[in-house]
């Protein structure tokens with residue numbers, strides 16, 4: 001007879017491996033361990049309210065989030081993106097993207113990927129600039145994931161526009177902390193010392209904050 005702790009550990013590894021195999025086929029900017037973290041938080045994280053993602057690209061992080069919340073039959077994922085790429089995805093830039101070069105959008109790839117991994121029924125796609133979507137957003141958010149334009153100004157704008165909707169005890173996740181200058185400087189200067197938030201996890205630059213007030 002195997003004990004519950006042994007079975008739990010094995011289950012976690014099997015679940016990670018099984019999901020990682022499917023998700024690693026999707027193009028995107030996310031380590032699989034970060035995706036697994038988002039999945040677990042979407043499935044079992046605190047609070048009640050929508051899951052909102054700012055910056056979906058081709059659906060990698062969206063897919064992990066949707067898999068988690070779907071497994072628990074909880075709230076859907078709202079994926080906010082203009083799907084025209086960040087500055088670094090534009091032709092000639094450091095992370096030039098072939099879909100942006102070819103057709104100017106990643107929306108087709110996003111839809112294809114979300115359907116391929118079986119979560120299109122759990123994703124509401126909002127094709128809009130973050131600031132435009134925020135202007136009409138209503139309702140509580142329990143998990144906010146910000147991964148759009150990584151400049152200082154854009155990171156601050158996304159944070160300031162969307163975090164007021166996050167419920168107390170809810171989670172705010174920021175990506176690429178320690179990897180991109182703008183968002184890292186914003187985090188260090190304006191979020192880390194903010195008493196309304198407490199850092200609860202840092203998975204290879206995916207910072208998870210609990211909203212305290």
Ligand SMILES: C[S@@+](CC[C@H](N)C(=O)[O-])C[C@H]1O[C@@H](n2cnc3c(N)ncnc32)[C@H](O)[C@@H]1O
Nearest residue numbers: 028029055057060061082085086129130148149
């Ligand atoms: C780094 S990618 C997101 C990566 C994605 N989370 C993943 O797992 O692969 C950044 C995305 O943010 C989007 N974006 C950048 N600025 C935006 C803005 N102001 N409003 C909406 N989307 C924006 C871009 O179109 C791009 O798809």
